[in-house]
Amino acid sequence: MPPIVLVAILGRFLSSSAENAPFHTYSPGDIIIGGFFPIHKLTNRNMTQGPLTCSKFDVDSFLRAQMLIYAIRQVNQATPRALPNFTLGYEIFDTCGDVSFAIKGAIYLLDSHAPNRCVVPEKFQTPLWEPRAKAVIGEMYSEVSIAIARVLALSSVAQISPSSTSEQLSKKLKFPTFLRTIPSDAHQTLAITGLVGLFKWRTVGIIGSDDAYGKFGSDKIVSLLREKRSACVDFLDILPDYFSQDIPQARSRLDSLVKTIRNSSAEAIIMFTKDSNVDVIMKEAIRHNLNRTWIASDSWSISRTVASLRDIEKAGEVFGLNSQANKVPGFKDHVMSKFSGATDNLAEYYLSHFPPCTDKSDKGQGGQCSFASSQEEPRPCVEISCLAKYINESMGYNIYLAIQITVKALTRLLQCDNHRCKHSGNFSALELLTEIKKVNLTIDGMHLYFDENGDPNRGYDILYWNMTGSTEGAHITKIGEYWPGGEIKFPQDLLRKSTNLTVTVYNCSKTCNAGHELNIQNERCCYGCFLCADGEYSQGNGEECKSCDRSMYSSPERDSCLNKTRVYLGWTDPFVIALNCISVLGIGITVAFAVVFTIHRSTPVVKAVGGYLCFVELFSLLVCFCITFSFTGMHSNTSCKVGIPIFGLSFSLCIACILANLLQILAGFSFQADAGSWAKRLNKPLAVVSVAFGLQLGVCGPWLLLYPPYVREHELPKTILVQCENGSVSFFVGMLLYIAFMALCCFLCAYKGKQLPDLYKNAQLVSNSMLLFLVLWVIFIPIYTSLIGKYKQAVVMATIVISCYSILCCHLAPKCYIMVFKKEINNESAITEYIRKHYEKKDIPVMTS
Numbered sequence: 022m023p024p025i026v027l028v029a030i031l032g033r034f035l036s037s038s039a040e041n042a043p044f045h046t047y048s049p050g051d052i053i054i055g056g057f058f059p060i061h062k063l064t065n066r067n068m069t070q071g072p073l074t075c076s077k078f079d080v081d082s083f084l085r086a087q088m089l090i091y092a093i094r095q096v097n098q099a100t101p102r103a104l105p106n107f108t109l110g111y112e113i114f115d116t117c118g119d120v121s122f123a124i125k126g127a128i129y130l131l132d133s134h135a136p137n138r139c140v141v142p143e144k145f146q147t148p149l150w151e152p153r154a155k156a157v158i159g160e161m162y163s164e165v166s167i168a169i170a171r172v173l174a175l176s177s178v179a180q181i182s183p184s185s186t187s188e189q190l191s192k193k194l195k196f197p198t199f200l201r202t203i204p205s206d207a208h209q210t211l212a213i214t215g216l217v218g219l220f221k222w223r224t225v226g227i228i229g230s231d232d233a234y235g236k237f238g239s240d241k242i243v244s245l246l247r248e249k250r251s252a253c254v255d256f257l258d259i260l261p262d263y264f265s266q267d268i269p270q271a272r273s274r275l276d277s278l279v280k281t282i283r284n285s286s287a288e289a290i291i292m293f294t295k296d297s298n299v300d301v302i303m304k305e306a307i308r309h310n311l312n313r314t315w316i317a318s319d320s321w322s323i324s325r326t327v328a329s330l331r332d333i334e335k336a337g338e339v340f341g342l343n344s345q346a347n348k349v350p351g352f353k354d355h356v357m358s359k360f361s362g363a364t365d366n367l368a369e370y371y372l373s374h375f376p377p378c379t380d381k382s383d384k385g386q387g388g389q390c391s392f393a394s395s396q397e398e399p400r401p402c403v404e405i406s407c408l409a410k411y412i413n414e415s416m417g418y419n420i421y422l423a424i425q426i427t428v429k430a431l432t433r434l435l436q437c438d439n440h441r442c443k444h445s446g447n448f449s450a451l452e453l454l455t456e457i458k459k460v461n462l463t464i465d466g467m468h469l470y471f472d473e474n475g476d477p478n479r480g481y482d483i484l485y486w487n488m489t490g491s492t493e494g495a496h497i498t499k500i501g502e503y504w505p506g507g508e509i510k511f512p513q514d515l516l517r518k519s520t521n522l523t524v525t526v527y528n529c530s531k532t533c534n535a536g537h538e539l540n541i542q543n544e545r546c547c548y549g550c551f552l553c554a555d556g557e558y559s560q561g562n563g564e565e566c567k568s569c570d571r572s573m574y575s576s577p578e579r580d581s582c583l584n585k586t587r588v589y590l591g592w593t594d595p596f597v598i599a600l601n602c603i604s605v606l607g608i609g610i611t612v613a614f615a616v617v618f619t620i621h622r623s624t625p626v627v628k629a630v631g632g633y634l635c636f637v638e639l640f641s642l643l644v645c646f647c648i649t650f651s652f653t654g655m656h657s658n659t660s661c662k663v664g665i666p667i668f669g670l671s672f673s674l675c676i677a678c679i680l681a682n683l684l685q686i687l688a689g690f691s692f693q694a695d696a697g698s699w700a701k702r703l704n705k706p707l708a709v710v711s712v713a714f715g716l717q718l719g720v721c722g723p724w725l726l727l728y729p730p731y732v733r734e735h736e737l738p739k740t741i742l743v744q745c746e747n748g749s750v751s752f753f754v755g756m757l758l759y760i761a762f763m764a765l766c767c768f769l770c771a772y773k774g775k776q777l778p779d780l781y782k783n784a785q786l787v788s789n790s791m792l793l794f795l796v797l798w799v800i801f802i803p804i805y806t807s808l809i810g811k812y813k814q815a816v817v818m819a820t821i822v823i824s825c826y827s828i829l830c831c832h833l834a835p836k837c838y839i840m841v842f843k844k845e846i847n848n849e850s851a852i853t854e855y856i857r858k859h860y861e862k863k864d865i866p867v868m869t870s
Contacts, residue, residue, distance in 0.1 A: 045126075046086075046365045050110020051446060054093060054427065055130045055178075057159030057169060058086040059118035060367070062297045063266060066119065075117035078374075080411050081296075081326060082161065084356070085183070086113050086367055088417040089158055091355050092424040101439040103428050107446060112153070113367070116160055118297070120168040123160060127172040130154040152176045155453050158423045161416075162295060163187035164232035170196045177451035181426065183419030186319060187233040188241070191474035198454055200475035202419040202426070203319070203344045204505065206234070210241040212342050212481050212503040213291060213316055218251040219509055219516065222314075223531045223539075223563075224546035225252050226287035228278070228302070230260045230294035238293040238318065253546035255287040265297040279305050282313065286547045288525050289314040289340075296321035303327050306336040317341030322484050322497075325411040329494035339486035339495065342503065345479055346418035347465045356409050371408075378402035410493075415482075425464055430456035480504040483511065535561035536579030553579040555738065574739045587734075589743040590653050590814045597653055600818050607646040607825055614833055615639045621840045624847045630836055631682035634706055639833070641675035645825045652745075652814040661730040661745035666721045668821055669756040670714070675828060676763045677713035679787055681706035683770040717759055724752035735809075744814055761798060767791045790831035794824050 044060050060082045061075035093109045096102075114126030131152040156179045160166045166185035173180050174197055182190075182201040186209055190199050217225055225246070229239030236259060246252050258278055263271050282290065290313050292299055299321040306313070307330060314337055321327055322341025330336075355361055359377060360368040431437070434456045435444035461470040469477055483501035488494075501511035524530055525547075533539055533550035538559045542549035553559050553566035558575045569575055569582035576583055590597055618635055621627055627635060644667070651663045685706060728749035735742040747753040771788035801820045808816060839847055 044115030044367060044370070045113070046090075046367050047112045048090070048093075048110045048365065050093075050097075051107040052104075052431065053110045053112055053130075053154045054089075054424070055126075055154035055157035055159075056086060056089045056111055056113035057116050057123055057126060057157065057161075057165070058082045058089075058113065059161055059165070060086060060115040061117040064117050064119045064122075073117075073119065073121065075115065075119075075122075077297075079326075080408065081324065081413055081416075083367060083371060084408070084412055085161070085416055085420055087356070087360065088349065088352060088420045089113065089424065090365055090367075091352055092349070092421050095351070096424065096428050103432055104435065104437055104442060105440055106437075106442040107431075107435065109428075116165055118162055118165065118295070120165055123165045123169045124172055127157075127169040130157065131172065131176050131178070152178055152450055154178060155448075155450050156181065156427050156457070158183070158420060158427075160185060162232070163190065163234035166190060166199065167196070167233050170199045174198045177449070177454050179427075179450065179454040179457045181423040181457070183423055184319070184416055185234070187237055189233050189237060191476055193474060196475075200457065200471055202422040202469075202477055202479075204479050204481065205474075205476045206238045206241065208503075208505045209319060209342055209481065210238055210245060211505075211507060212483075212509070213242055213293075213318070214245040214249060214251065215503065215507060215509050216316065216340065216342075216483065217246065217289065217291075218249065219511060220289070221531060222288040223252055223525065223548060224255045224285075224287045224529065225316075226255050226282065226285050226290040227257045228260065228290065228292045228294060228298075229257070230264070230298055231262055232295075234320065235259065235294040239291075242291060242293065253541070253548070255285050255546040256281050260294060260298050265301050271301075275301060275305055278302065279309055279311075282306075282311055283309070286525065286529055286545055287313075289316055291316040291318075292321070293318045294320065296324045296327060299324070300327055300330075303330055303333070303336050307332050310335045311337065313337040315339045317484070319343050319415075319481070323413055323415055325413075325494075328486060328497060329410075331494075333486075333494050334488040341484040341486070341497075342481045343415045343484055344419060345467075345482050345502070346415040347467065348414055349417050349421045352417060352421075353409050353412060356412065357405055359405060375403045375408075377405040422464065422469065426457060426460050426462070426469070427453075429460050429462050433459075478505070483509070530563075532563040533559070533561060535559060535581075536576075537561070538566040539563040558582050571736055572741065585737075585739060585741045587655075587743050588737075588740040588811050589655055590811045592653055594811075594815075596812070596815055597818075600649065600815065600822060601653065603822055603826075604646050604649045604818075607822065607829065608643060610829060611639055611643045611646060614829070614837055615643075617837045617840055621847070624840060626836050626839050626847050629686075630833070631678060631685065631706065634678040634682055634710065635833070637710070638675050638678040638828075641671040641678070642825050642829060644671040645675070645821055649818045649821055652818045656732045656743055656745050658729070658731050661732055662725060664730065664745060665747065665753065665817065666725055666730065666756070669760060670717055670721050672821075672824065673717035673760055673763060674710070674714045676760065676767060677710045678706075679791075679828070679832065680713060680763060680767050680770065681709040683767060683787060684709060687770060687773065713763060717756065720752060720755050720759060724749055724756070728752060742809075742811060744811065757798065757802070761795060764791045764794050768795065786831050786835055790827045793827040793831065797823055797827070 060079055062077040062079045062082075064073050064075055066073060090111060090113070093111050096104070097108050112130065114122070114129075116123040116126065131154075157169070157173060158181055160169060160182060161184045163185040164187075166180070166182050167187070167189060170180055170190065177198055180199050182199070182203070184203055185201060186203055186206045188206050190196050190201070191205050191207070227239050227242055229235035239257060239259065243254050243257060246254055258281060260278075261270075261274065264274055265271070292302065292315060299317075312335065317339055319342055322343045327333075359372065430453060432442075434448055434453055435442040435446065437443070458471055458475070461468075463469070467479075469479070471477060481503040482499045483503060484497055485500045486495035487498055488496075500515060501509060503509050529542075529547035530539060530550045531548070536559055537550040537552055539548040540551050541547065548563075553575065556575055557566040557568055558579050558581055559566045560580060566579075572585055573582035574585055575581070592598075592601075615636065618627055618630075618639065622632075631638070648664065648668045648671070651660045654660075730745050730748045732743065733746040735744070768788050768791035771785070771791060797820060801816065804816055805813065805820075
């Protein structure tokens with residue numbers, strides 16, 4: 022069977038039984054406006070099997086339905102009339118807050134007593150026949166609005182809700198005919214999180230319900246709080262559908278919720294659920310004297326049922342949000358006049374079950390602001406002024422706006438002026454929906470229009486429940502405003518009075534001194550102050566610790582970052598001053614030796630040291646002494662390249678000269694043929710020096726070209742150590758090993774030459790200097806590789822200076838002493854006599870010339 026036929030048959034069936042719904046009131050008119058209100062709060066869905074029934078009469082919803090009736094009557098009775106040729110009628114259904122009842126009424130409104138047939142032509146293009154209602158006002162709950170919005174979309178019937186705020190309803194692909202006169206939860210959730218930030222609440226609890234309103238709203242608040250990092254969600258409790266019913270499961274669930282609240286460290290508890298659930302929770306909060314701060318969503322922020330609970334102050338403070346509104350003119354007088362002789366069955370039910378008091382004696386017996394459910398026996402009289410206190414001005418104004426918007430769209434569609442409407446009145450629901458979406462009007466100074474999602478351009482009032490000085494519950498007052506975009510207007514004096522900036526009532530820190538950050542100190546949301554780690558800082562107010570830049574370190578108080586000091590081997594360091602003085606002295610001694618050697622260059626002593634080789638040796642020592650200054654001060658890549666590689670080359674040249682000189686001595690005093698053969702072949706000083714120096718150049722040259730030493734900054738906790746890195750460990754080790762090899766060769770040659778008749782003890786002195794050099798560098802290498810800090814460069818300086826002095830003092834200084842103070846042995850005859858006596862002692866004949 023085609024779906025259209027199924028809907029038609031179902032509509033027929035339901036229309037015959039709609040009169041048996043919990044409440045259904047009707048008033049004829051040329052144009053029918055539908056209405057859906059939860060005039061009863063509960064059904065027996067989870068209690069018994071069989072037909073559904075409703076219970077717990079809701080005076081708030083009753084007054085909202087009366088607002089719709091009143092607004093329509095005002096349109097029909099106004100002078101001049103907005104719709105001169107037409108009257109508005111209404112058909113209102115009690116949904117009992119239940120989807121099934123709402124769908125039943127929606128399908129009934131779509132039925133316009135269509136042709137009584139079950140066969141539809143194949144080429145039939147119209148989705149459904151024109152419905153009996155051209156527009157619908159309602160429903161209150163988002164869950165129910167979602168259900169009926171899907172049904173009403175079948176015939177393109179405009180649905181304008183005064184209180185359904187779920188973001189889901191803004192999706193026009195799913196709900197193309199839904200509009201509302203209240204802002205969506207997209208703005209309400211932003212307003213609530215803004216309120217949390219405004220009061221600097223660090224921990225909150227959230228109570229939602231398992232429906233489109235509570236579930237999506239609660240999840241959005243959690244998401245926003247985590248995104249803004251403004252507060253920690255201590256708990257999130259989603260209430261089941263049966264929570265407000267008087268059944269064992271609901272009682273157990275309530276006990277569990279109370280335990281959660283009691284054990285929570287939440288400073289504020291956000292309740293994003295319908296008022297029937299809140300009524301149950303607040304009664305229990307009063308009974309247990311929970312004394313918390315509650316944030317009310319718009320579903321219950323102005324609920325007189327909750328606000329008038331006995332001892333409501335024991336539950337604690339209540340802040341709330343409600344859509345901005347004005348008073349509907351004349352409605353309170355309409356209520357006080359006992360509905361101005363209204364004949365609708367809703368008013369008749371109220372007046373019969375809650376008869377107004379007529380004299381003082383009646384008031385004394387039972388004139389209390391309390392209302393029984395429809396299933397109970399009628400109570401004693403109730404003052405009509407009590408009913409007026411239950412008027413929800415915000416919600417009533419939203420209903421009033423919905424009617425005004427509908428009428429404005431009708432006047433445009435029907436082309437009405439003050440006298441008549443030009444249009445015949447034969448229009449479709451789709452045409453009216455199109456005009457409603459275009460409405461742009463100003464009512465009581467409020468400019469109103471719908472965006473592309475069917476949401477109005479309206480903000481929220483921030484409310485406070487003042488519980489002092491009132492015997493009839495909380496007095497709800499406006500204390501601030503919220504506008505879409507995040508702007509909150511709030512009295513600063515009230516904010517200072519209500520805000521605790523340092524610690525919560527549960528001894529959890531809300532802010533910290535500079536140098537500390539807030540961190541969770543247990544498994545819940547209770548925060549404590551913890552000192553920032555080394556290298557981090559915080560400027561206080563609970564700010565998270567942040568890392569300092571690499572070039573900075575945290576102050577001892579961890580409240581700021583200080584610039585790291587660049588550390589290097591400075592010229593003013595006492596150890597450096599001492600080393601530099603020794604180096605300068607070494608340079609002076611080297612120059613003085615060069616002068617002495619130049620003056621006595623023709624004497625046997627100078628020839629014994631190698632002749633011209635001694636000047637090369639002195640030059641290389643002079644370079645080594647000068648190189649030590651490159652290790653001092655702020656390094657550069659150039660100074661690093663000059664340092665150790667140049668020392669390796671110059672010191673290798675020095676040792677090469679010594680080695681060439683030793684080979685000369687060995688060759689000169691070697692008389693054995695076999696020994697003399699290799700000694701004489703090596704008795705070529707220039708070649709020996711060139712080869713020995715060239716090998717070291719082959720190591721240091723590629724080092725400087727490919728992997729040269731460079732400046733590196735080492736990040737230490739409070740300093741930046743600036744020093745030279747070798748670039749290549751392999752080349753550095755190779756250079757040292759080659760110098761050590763040459764020194765070892767010199768030592769072996771010198772040791773062998775100790776047996777020769779050497780008047781000037783050349784071999785012995787060289788062996789001592791080479792032995793000292795080898796021991797020195799064996800000690801230097803482990804110290805150099807393990808040491809960290811600026812004095813690593815000082816160790817290099819000291820090693821170079823001592824190496825140079827070992828040669829200067831052990832090899833060259835004795836020669837200068839002879840040339841200056843022992844001139845009597847600085848001649849050939851003294852050398853000849855020394856050689857003759859040396860060999861005579863060994864009984865070796867010597868021939869002298």
